[in-house]
Amino acid sequence: MNRKILILADGQLGVFSAKTATSVIRYRPKEVVAVLDREYAGRNTHQILGVPAAIPIVSTVEAGLAFGPDTLLIGIAPPGGQLPQEWRDTLRACLTAGLTILSGLHTFLDEDPELAALARKHGARIVDLRRPPEDQPIAAMLARGTRALRVLTVGTDCNVGKMVAALELTATAKERGIDARFLATGQTGMLIAGGGVTLDRIPGDFMAGHVEKLVVEQGDAELAVVEGQGSLVHPAYSSVTVALLHGALPDAMILVHHAGRETVRFQDVKIPPLPEMIRRYEDALAPLHPSKVVGIAINPYGAHPEEAADTIAWAEKDTGLPAVDVVANGAGRLLDAVLRVRRG
Amino acid sequence: MNRKILILADGQLGVFSAKTATSVIRYRPKEVVAVLDREYAGRNTHQILGVPAAIPIVSTVEAGLAFGPDTLLIGIAPPGGQLPQEWRDTLRACLTAGLTILSGLHTFLDEDPELAALARKHGARIVDLRRPPEDQPIAAMLARGTRALRVLTVGTDCNVGKMVAALELTATAKERGIDARFLATGQTGMLIAGGGVTLDRIPGDFMAGHVEKLVVEQGDAELAVVEGQGSLVHPAYSSVTVALLHGALPDAMILVHHAGRETVRFQDVKIPPLPEMIRRYEDALAPLHPSKVVGIAINPYGAHPEEAADTIAWAEKDTGLPAVDVVANGAGRLLDAVLRVRRG
Numbered sequence: 188m189n190r191k192i193l194i195l196a197d198g199q200l201g202v203f204s205a206k207t208a209t210s211v212i213r214y215r216p217k218e219v220v221a222v223l224d225r226e227y228a229g230r231n232t233h234q235i236l237g238v239p240a241a242i243p244i245v246s247t248v249e250a251g252l253a254f255g256p257d258t259l260l261i262g263i264a265p266p267g268g269q270l271p272q273e274w275r276d277t278l279r280a281c282l283t284a285g286l287t288i289l290s291g292l293h294t295f296l297d298e299d300p301e302l303a304a305l306a307r308k309h310g311a312r313i314v315d316l317r318r319p320p321e322d323q324p325i326a327a328m329l330a331r332g333t334r335a336l337r338v339l340t341v342g343t344d345c346n347v348g349k350m351v352a353a354l355e356l357t358a359t360a361k362e363r364g365i366d367a368r369f370l371a372t373g374q375t376g377m378l379i380a381g382g383g384v385t386l387d388r389i390p391g392d393f394m395a396g397h398v399e400k401l402v403v404e405q406g407d408a409e410l411a412v413v414e415g416q417g418s419l420v421h422p423a424y425s426s427v428t429v430a431l432l433h434g435a436l437p438d439a440m441i442l443v444h445h446a447g448r449e450t451v452r453f454q455d456v457k458i459p460p461l462p463e464m465i466r467r468y469e470d471a472l473a474p475l476h477p478s479k480v481v482g483i484a485i486n487p488y489g490a491h492p493e494e495a496a497d498t499i500a501w502a503e504k505d506t507g508l509p510a511v512d513v514v515a516n517g518a519g520r521l522l523d524a525v526l527r528v529r530r531g
Numbered sequence: 532m533n534r535k536i537l538i539l540a541d542g543q544l545g546v547f548s549a550k551t552a553t554s555v556i557r558y559r560p561k562e563v564v565a566v567l568d569r570e571y572a573g574r575n576t577h578q579i580l581g582v583p584a585a586i587p588i589v590s591t592v593e594a595g596l597a598f599g600p601d602t603l604l605i606g607i608a609p610p611g612g613q614l615p616q617e618w619r620d621t622l623r624a625c626l627t628a629g630l631t632i633l634s635g636l637h638t639f640l641d642e643d644p645e646l647a648a649l650a651r652k653h654g655a656r657i658v659d660l661r662r663p664p665e666d667q668p669i670a671a672m673l674a675r676g677t678r679a680l681r682v683l684t685v686g687t688d689c690n691v692g693k694m695v696a697a698l699e700l701t702a703t704a705k706e707r708g709i710d711a712r713f714l715a716t717g718q719t720g721m722l723i724a725g726g727g728v729t730l731d732r733i734p735g736d737f738m739a740g741h742v743e744k745l746v747v748e749q750g751d752a753e754l755a756v757v758e759g760q761g762s763l764v765h766p767a768y769s770s771v772t773v774a775l776l777h778g779a780l781p782d783a784m785i786l787v788h789h790a791g792r793e794t795v796r797f798q799d800v801k802i803p804p805l806p807e808m809i810r811r812y813e814d815a816l817a818p819l820h821p822s823k824v825v826g827i828a829i830n831p832y833g834a835h836p837e838e839a840a841d842t843i844a845w846a847e848k849d850t851g852l853p854a855v856d857v858v859a860n861g862a863g864r865l866l867d868a869v870l871r872v873r874r875g
Contacts, residue, residue: 293667293736319734323637326767328799390663391738391771392637392731420818422777423670427735430770455672456819470814474764475800 189218193256193286195277196224199263200235200244202488206346207291207375208262209236214354214379216240220254222262223247223277248280260289260378270294278302287312291374293388316374317388324396330436331476333406335368338525339437340415340484341468343458345424347445348486348513349415350376352521355484355513356441357412359522367410370401372431376414386416387427394427398434410525413437419467420459421451429471436476439528440468441521442483446490446498461506481524483510533562537600537630539621540568543607544579544588546832550690551635551719552606553580558698558723560584564598566606567591567621592624604633604722614638622646631656635718637732660718661732668740674780675820677750679712682869683781684759684828685812687802689768691789692830692857693759694720696865699828699857700785701756703866711754714745716775720758730760731771738771742778754869757781763811764803765795773815780820783872784812785865786827790834790842805850825868827854 192215196208200222212219212232219232221243227235228246235244245251259281261274270292278288278296282305290296290313297303297313306313330337338356340349353369353376360367369376371383384397398413405411413435417424442465450457459467465480472478483502487495495512502510509520536559540552544566556563556576563576565587571579572590579588589595603625605618614636622632622640626649634640634657641647641657650657674681682700684693697713697720704711713720715727728741742757749755757779761768786809794801803811809824816822827846831839839856846854853864 293734327797328766387736388734390637390732390734391774392768394735394770395767419815422672422780422819423739424736425777426738426770426774429773430735433766433769436766453671459818467814470811471763474803475766 190258191254191256192219192258192260193251193254193281194219194222194260194262195274196222196262197274198224198226200224200227202236205263207260207378209238210350210375211260211262211378212236212240212242213238216242220256221245221251223251248277252280252284256286258287258289261292270296270299279305282306282311283309285309285311287314289314289316289378291316291385293317316377317385319389320384320397323393324400325392326395326399326434328436328475330399330402330406330434333402333411335406335408335411336439336525336528337402337411337413337435337437338439338441339413339431339435340441340443341428341432341480342415342418343420343442343444343461343464344418344448344451345416345421346452347443347448348484349443351486352441352443352484352513352518353412353414354379355518356521356525357410359518360410360412363522365410366408367412368405368408370405370411370413372398372401372414372416383414386430387424391426394430395434398431402435415443418451419464419471420456422454422456432468432471433475436472437478439525440478440480441525442468442480443486444483444498444502445486445488446495461502465506479528480508481528482508482521484513484518484521485510487512487515534602535598535600536563536602536604537595537598537625538563538566538604538606539618540566540606541618542568542570544568544571546580549607551604551722553582554694554719555604555606555722556580556584556586557582560586564600565589565595567595592621596624596628600630602631602633605636614640614643623649626650626655627653629653629655631658633658633660633722635660635729637661660721661729663733664728664741667737668744669736670739670743670778672780672819674743674746674750674778677746677755679750679752679755680783680869680872681746681755681757681779681781682783682785683757683775683779684785684787685772685824686759686762687764687786687788687805687808688762688792688795689760689765690796691787691792692828693787695830696785696787696828696857696862697756697758698723699862700865700869701754703862704754704756707866709754710752711756712749712752714749714755714757716742716745716758716760727758730774731768735770738774739778742775746779759787762795763808763815764800766798766800776812776815777819780816781822783869784822784824785869786812786824787830788827788842788846789830789832790839805846809850823872824852825872826852826865828857828865829854831856831859
């Protein structure tokens with residue numbers, strides 16, 4: 188891909204508040220020409236996000252267009268995915284300039300009469316990453332037949348770093364010469380991978396079927412690393428998590444946890460201890476396919492370095508499994524644990 | 532409702548093969564004028580299904596129209612919900628005669644150009660029961676605030692009788708003067724209740740939210756009986772089941788099992804023993820809301836009477852809970868068990 192992306196972050200730039208923006212900047216830095224964010228304008232992405240790439244941050248759409256983008260990416264994912272009214276001016280300006288709009292919102296922008304008309308008028312495209320595929324597959328445990336060893340990242344909560352863990356695990360495997368593939372199941376993962384499916388927008392009956400289809404299609408690899416979503420204990424997103432478990436039927440799982448997080452995001456639910464979470468994931472799969480959590484990825488973002496190190500040490504002690512910060516230390520130990528899994 | 536329904540069963544009439552047809556005939560017999568089914572034409576619904584109502588079965592759409600219907604109900608739910616090509620002639624004839632088409636298929640008939648044009652030409656309506664609502668609620672554990680005691684029917688498998696158990700429980704409660712409401716979560720339940728939501732067609736992120744919304748809207752009742760869907764151990768439908776658990780946050784559950792069924796429908800999964808299924812449902816709720824399975828509904832359909840009686844006796848012995856055939860014996864004992872639940 189040779190896109191030149193302007194990212195709309197609108198005052199929310201941050202690792203958790205602008206997950207899509209941050210991830211694309213981290214994993215596709217050469218494709219991003221500028222970030223539009225009034226709050227942090229004048230600084231760069233290295234300073235704000237701590238990522239290697241120092242991409243300029245600008246305050247106006249005109250300043251962003253001066254960098255010659257061909258694509259505007261909406262890099263924020265508000266709960267529910269609605270289109271904030273104040274973004275319209277930006278979208279209008281970009282469509283008028285002929286840019287492609289990439290949107291991961293639940294509200295489909297190509298159904299917005301004004302924006303669709305503007306796109307037609309200026310020969311611009313609107314791509315809704317969350318638009319579900321037309322087909323309606325019913326899961327039937329076909330994932331069991333893949334050549335690939337199947338790995339799924341699972342979480343103690345949503346928004347803890349399951350995509351990053353999956354990407355790092357895939358990258359480490361590739362460095363070792365393994366034919367490993369990252370299977371994207373969310374809009375950000377799709378932007379990075381250039382394929383996949385946005386699971387959370389698919390109707391309930393077909394979610395597991397679409398996971399299965401994706402896994403079977405990529406099943407000729409040696410290692411299929413499936414991006415996890417949500418958490419078994421998140422009231423709103425647990426159904427997406429279960430569809431991943433039962434559609435992908437992973438041979439191994441990596442549990443991802445955010446250091447210091449004690450309750451589920453925006454919900455009145457205490458996150459159970461790691462050993463209980465491990466039991467829950469293994470138990471949910473047991474009647475369909477035997478599988479083990481083989482390692483822990485600890486996301487240290489925002490924690491004091493000492494707290495992060497303590498969390499990692501405690502995780503190893505409590506679970507008897509390797510626990511690592513994959514961004515700082517790589518996913519080598521997790522990959523070792525995955526490759527020790529042999530299917531019965 | 533004063534509908535006059537012709538039901539399309541197309542050679543598949545049977546308690547399990549034509550769940551929608553059978554249920555509407557059982558619970559709304561006065562609304563059904565005839566059934567269209569070549570296989571069983573000339574007989575009646577009492578003879579074929581064992582239901583009280585003896586509604587005539589006809590072999591041609593012309594013979595069905597002679598009964599003066601105002602509505603054609605598609606009473607079969609094929610896997611995946613696709614429209615079989617051979618039904619087109621029937622739908623064309625009914626639309627031409629001005630009938631409303633009620634469809635629970637996943638394929639939306641009002642998007643079919645030929646059928647939509649015919650409907651417009653003849654002033655007929657096409658109602659797709661599975662069309663999801665426009666709003667996109669995110670579950671937030673609001674169900675906990677209802678006045679109503681919340682009950683959910685859960686299953687060892689899909690298609691075991693969760694809707695029937697919920698309907699019978701509601702009816703028994705009403706007979707005792709309790710303000711009980713049946714909350715429909717599937718297209719057949721919606722046809723019977725005249726409201727509700729077809730959960731399995733809603734995008735993953737909003738399934739639990741729509742359950743929650745339905746429960747909150749009806750939360751001023753004394754007893755809210757939520758129709759369950761799928762099973763925690765069904766690979767394709769488990770995500771819908773989890774959305775119900777985490778959206779409705781039931782105070783009590785009724786576990787429904789089909790006597791003699793040993794494997795999950797059309798899947799290579801052995802159904803776990805009842806005590807294990809009870810543990811699974813209670814465990815899936817535990818981090819969010821304490822809840823117990825308080826009774827078992829055994830669906831005896833197709834089993835020898837002796838096998839059914841044995842299953843019921845074994846269920847009581849294995850679980851220590853009341854187990855009943857709600858159609859034959861009523862839901863009184865299950866209601867007693869539900870009403871013993873007091874929230875902490």
